[in-house]
Amino acid sequence: MNEMPYKTYLSENELPRAWYNVRADMSEKPAPMLNPKTLKPVTTEELEKVFCRECVKQELDDTTRYIEIPGKVRDFYRMYRPSPLIRAYFLERALGTPAKIFYKFEGNNTSGSHKLNSAIAQAYYAKEEGLEGVTTETGAGQWGTALSMASAFFGLKCSVFMVKCSYEQKPFRREVMRTYGADVTPSPSMETEVGRRINAEHPGTTGSLGCAISEAVEAAVSRPGTKYLLGSVLNQVCLHQSIIGLETSAALKKLGVEPDVIIGCAGGGSNLAGLIAPFMGERLRGGNACRFVAVEPSSCPSLTRGRYAYDYCDTGKVCPLQKMYTLGSGFMPSASHAGGLRYHGMSSTLSALLDQGYIEAMSVSQTEIFEAATLFARTEGTLPAPESAHAIKAAISEALRCKREGRSENIVFGLTGTGYFDMFAYGRYNDGKMEDYIPTDEEIAKGLAGLPNM
Numbered sequence: 001m002n003e004m005p006y007k008t009y010l011s012e013n014e015l016p017r018a019w020y021n022v023r024a025d026m027s028e029k030p031a032p033m034l035n036p037k038t039l040k041p042v043t044t045e046e047l048e049k050v051f052c053r054e055c056v057k058q059e060l061d062d063t064t065r066y067i068e069i070p071g072k073v074r075d076f077y078r079m080y081r082p083s084p085l086i087r088a089y090f091l092e093r094a095l096g097t098p099a100k101i102f103y104k105f106e107g108n109n110t111s112g113s114h115k116l117n118s119a120i121a122q123a124y125y126a127k128e129e130g131l132e133g134v135t136t137e138t139g140a141g142q143w144g145t146a147l148s149m150a151s152a153f154f155g156l157k158c159s160v161f162m163v164k165c166s167y168e169q170k171p172f173r174r175e176v177m178r179t180y181g182a183d184v185t186p187s188p189s190m191e192t193e194v195g196r197r198i199n200a201e202h203p204g205t206t207g208s209l210g211c212a213i214s215e216a217v218e219a220a221v222s223r224p225g226t227k228y229l230l231g232s233v234l235n236q237v238c239l240h241q242s243i244i245g246l247e248t249s250a251a252l253k254k255l256g257v258e259p260d261v262i263i264g265c266a267g268g269g270s271n272l273a274g275l276i277a278p279f280m281g282e283r284l285r286g287g288n289a290c291r292f293v294a295v296e297p298s299s300c301p302s303l304t305r306g307r308y309a310y311d312y313c314d315t316g317k318v319c320p321l322q323k324m325y326t327l328g329s330g331f332m333p334s335a336s337h338a339g340g341l342r343y344h345g346m347s348s349t350l351s352a353l354l355d356q357g358y359i360e361a362m363s364v365s366q367t368e369i370f371e372a373a374t375l376f377a378r379t380e381g382t383l384p385a386p387e388s389a390h391a392i393k394a395a396i397s398e399a400l401r402c403k404r405e406g407r408s409e410n411i412v413f414g415l416t417g418t419g420y421f422d423m424f425a426y427g428r429y430n431d432g433k434m435e436d437y438i439p440t441d442e443e444i445a446k447g448l449a450g451l452p453n454m
């Protein structure tokens with residue numbers, strides 16, 4: 001069957017030596033972050049109170065195209081990278097499509113997702129700065145796990161605030177983090193001021209990423225030698241994730257394949273931003289006509305039903321404001337199983353690219369994504385994370401469109417992780433008990449009414 005290999009691996013020597021910063025090629029830059037109190041662009045000094053110095057530098061740099069990957073980070077990458085680019089022959093056959101489908105698999109490490117790519121970089125910079133510890137939030141648990149692994153590697157103390165519904169649904173995630181030495185607190189907790197306030201305002205809440213971020217920031221600022229690290233949304237995270245796209249681009253070149261459409265799921269936007277980065281760069285420089293598709297859950301539809309506006313990045317309103325597609329920082333998503341996509345906002349870079357017409361966005365419902373995930377597992381073998389299944393669902397739709405139109409397009413999508421810790425959700429689906437929850441227009445309007453007045 002194979003005119004092309006099933007898997008395309010790069011050698012360790014072909015591992016990229018620099019990350020690519022797509023903002024350097026944007027003629028219209030994303031709007032600057034604002035200080036939540038003064039509403040003026042945040043300064044380096046202000047950001048350094050919360051974030052590591054080098055990360056702040058990367059966050060604010062929208063002109064340097066390539067940023068060297070430090071040797072120690074590259075050494076860690078060697079343990080699990082380059083990740084394979086896989087031709088989905090068996091899925092293609094099941095769909096009867098003339099399209100060629102490729103996926104970049106990021107679940108080949110114990111944390112089970114792409115998040116390790118940024119966790120190891122951020123932990124490295126924290127260690128270089130001489131910090132003792134780091135704090136963070138985690139939704140579904142993948143970021144917390146990744147940061148626990150990275151912290152253990154560099155000998156940093158790691159405190160994770162885990163969104164309560166995941167904490168309860170995924171006890172094994174919690175234990176993986178504890179095994180790597182992290183302490184894990186369900187959020188909203190009673191350990192921080194903002195956690196106590198959110199608990200009082202929303203009794204019985206199962207939490208959200210926005211709450212957990214506020215708690216982790218408060219904990220970082222109140223503990224000496226400790227800073228806060230974030231697993232998505234920020235420019236620095238998108239930068240680190242560009243390793244996914246750079247490897248994908250190199251592998252496709254080996255195969256002589258030009259992508260027609262590149263698809264990724266979008267929570268905070270980092271994996272998609274990273275996957276498309278070099279292709280988008282080419283596009284921005286006038287080089288290709290590739291389509292870029294962001295797929296989000298219909299239960300938390302910031303790109304498709306949100307507003308492009310300045311908003312708080314966290315429920316407690318302590319982080320800088322970003323201009324982004326948002327549902328409002330007070331938006332509490334339903335207890336959707338794709339925990340990693342339950343964030344009210346979106347990377348400012350991806351938001352700007354969507355606003356400028358370079359990206360398309362679509363939303364899919366939970367039952368649709370589990371149907372796609374099941375087909376994928378049964379044909380391609382890998383059990384996908386529900387988050388990743390959003391991209392699978394969209395790739396299948398594109399492949400079926402190609403079938404109807406008799407076109408042999410090249411479809412590339414990001415398979416961000418594995419679903420071993422999502423068996424509770426798979427169980428609901430297998431029992432026929434999974435429900436779709438789509439917010440009403442009133443609920444969306446209520447979230448948007450909380451946007452800052454400016």
Ligand SMILES: *Cc1c(COP(=O)(O)O)cnc(C)c1O
Pocket residue numbers: 112113114115140142143231232233265266267268269270271272340341385387388416417418
């Ligand atoms: C966190 C996560 C996502 C979404 O995060 P982005 O920042 O949008 O990439 C997607 N898939 C998996 C497996 C995740 O863990």
